[in-house]
Amino acid sequence: MSGIFPYEQALAAILEAVKPTPVASIGVRQALGRVLAADMQVPRAMPDLPRSAVDGFAVQADQGPRFTVVQEVRAGVLPTGPLAPGEAAAIMTGAVVPEGADCVVMLEDCQLEGETVTTADELVKGALINPIGDEASAGQVFALAGTLINAAVHPALICAGLPEVPVHQPPRVALLISGDEVREIEDGPAPGQVFNTNQFILEAVCAGLGASVVEIHTVGDDEAATRELLAGLDGKCDLIITSGGVSKGRYDHLGNILRGTGFELVVAGTAIKPGRPLHVARSNNGTLVFGMPGYPSALLTNAFLYLVPALKKAAGRSDHATRWFPVQLSDAMNCRPGKTYLNRARFESQAGQWLAYDPGSQMSSHFLNFARCHGLVRMPAEAPAGHQGGPVTVEPGTVVQALDFGWELS
Numbered sequence: 001m002s003g004i005f006p007y008e009q010a011l012a013a014i015l016e017a018v019k020p021t022p023v024a025s026i027g028v029r030q031a032l033g034r035v036l037a038a039d040m041q042v043p044r045a046m047p048d049l050p051r052s053a054v055d056g057f058a059v060q061a062d063q064g065p066r067f068t069v070v071q072e073v074r075a076g077v078l079p080t081g082p083l084a085p086g087e088a089a090a091i092m093t094g095a096v097v098p099e100g101a102d103c104v105v106m107l108e109d110c111q112l113e114g115e116t117v118t119t120a121d122e123l124v125k126g127a128l129i130n131p132i133g134d135e136a137s138a139g140q141v142f143a144l145a146g147t148l149i150n151a152a153v154h155p156a157l158i159c160a161g162l163p164e165v166p167v168h169q170p171p172r173v174a175l176l177i178s179g180d181e182v183r184e185i186e187d188g189p190a191p192g193q194v195f196n197t198n199q200f201i202l203e204a205v206c207a208g209l210g211a212s213v214v215e216i217h218t219v220g221d222d223e224a225a226t227r228e229l230l231a232g233l234d235g236k237c238d239l240i241i242t243s244g245g246v247s248k249g250r251y252d253h254l255g256n257i258l259r260g261t262g263f264e265l266v267v268a269g270t271a272i273k274p275g276r277p278l279h280v281a282r283s284n285n286g287t288l289v290f291g292m293p294g295y296p297s298a299l300l301t302n303a304f305l306y307l308v309p310a311l312k313k314a315a316g317r318s319d320h321a322t323r324w325f326p327v328q329l330s331d332a333m334n335c336r337p338g339k340t341y342l343n344r345a346r347f348e349s350q351a352g353q354w355l356a357y358d359p360g361s362q363m364s365s366h367f368l369n370f371a372r373c374h375g376l377v378r379m380p381a382e383a384p385a386g387h388q389g390g391p392v393t394v395e396p397g398t399v400v401q402a403l404d405f406g407w408e409l410s
Contacts, residue, residue, distance in 0.1 A: 006381075007305065007340045010270040010278070014306055017266045017282050020316040021169045021238060032154045033210045034167035035316040040143040042160050045133040050097040053128045057110055058089040058101035061123035069115050073098060088117050097129055104128040136160075146318025150410075168316030172237040173206050174215040175199055176229055178244040178254070179294055182218060197296040197367065198243035205303050208409030209311045211239075221245065223253035230257065235285035238314055241307065244294030246277040254291045255279050263289070270306075271381075272340045274298035274364040278306065288314075296367045301342050304376060308408050323408065324401040327377060331358040334391045337383035345402065347374040356402060375404040 005013065023037040052058065052073075059067050060083065067088035071080050075094040083089060083100035091097065091104060103126060105119045112118075136142055142160060143153055149167070157165055183193040199216060206213050214237055219225050226245065233240050245254035258281040259265055266288075267280040275298040279291035290307055292299045305322070312320035327347060335341035345356040356377050359369040378401045379394060394400070 004269040004271050005267055006271050010267045013266050014280050014310055015313055018310045018313045021171055021314055023166050023168055025164050025166050028157050028162055028165050031149050031165050031167055034149050036145050036147045037166040037168050037316055038145050039141045042136040042140050042142055045138045046135040047130055051130045052091045052095050052097055052104045053130055054106045055093050056105050056107045057117050058091045058097050058104050060085055061103045061125040064123050065119045065121050067117050069117055146316055148317055171211040171311055171314040172214045173211050174233045174237045174240045175202050176242040177218045180220045198299050201300050202241055211311050226253055227257055234283045234287050239288050241290045243292045243299050246279045246291040258291055275302040278302050295364050297364050304408055322403055324403055326399050327354040327356040327402040329396050329398045330355040332396055333358055333394050335379035336391050340381045341379040342376040343379055344373040345377045346372055375402055377402045
């Protein structure tokens, strides 16, 4: 490949290079947060016997309105026997309907005197009974391969009676943070240096998507040391994510390494801002290397545009596409035609419309106002009619596409 890719082309190339992780069968108790590797089928009809939908009395509809109560059926306990005409069973919600009964009358619609229950005059056959297979027939698919096992899917697997499920293994990720200027937070500030913010951006993204960070390394602006670390990590994980060293400066070595022997370059720059220098390559061992920019704002932007969909696909998820949604600009925002500007924004919902507010700075070198932001807005890349060059001001009221950080990590 060659040249700088537009956003969509870069994303398509990256996702094409991503391969889902291997599959293993695990106990369903441990499956929360994993991704299904096969369609899930109901092993038996649900319900497997006719069950009452309410607390009441099970009767034969054409024998009313007076019945003799001969038994009680609780949930989890089978009826003691079938009902004869004119007989009723006091029944609880979810309990098995006795043979011979063809409807259930709600408790509130009955009058009980001793062993005799009086119901409404007109009873409907089949009323308030959940028949066999009412929810699902045996063999019916109820969850698809590629589905994240979240707080709704997980109990459904247990409800269906599946003790083990096939899932994709969590993607294994190694982090390589480069730069002579990078300093750990515990060491305190020093003139000309910056704190290791990028490691924590990447750890948060990986944790939010269930990826496993297996190794973390820091390295200075040393090409030989960077090459050695990459070689040592290659093949030990599914993705290597680096920060820094991908621009064209004298000490930016990563681009040269990923263009060299042992790697197939997938993307070498993308027409977005911030984050243009992104490099992505695949090693001969199949490990995917994300060479991310050093500025935290650029790295975070690339993380949500490219890394998040890649991690989702690696984890086996079918819903790896970015969830863009429309927002209306509440403040004017600037961009330049020819690139896709991803401006940080704060979102609010008013009268059914999502509004996007400018947090005050969009400079790549600024990061602190991300603490007040909810996501990114995608500014128009096309020049307006009559544009004479330079920046463009996109006026309030313009509808643009947005992504929400929290939503993307769900």
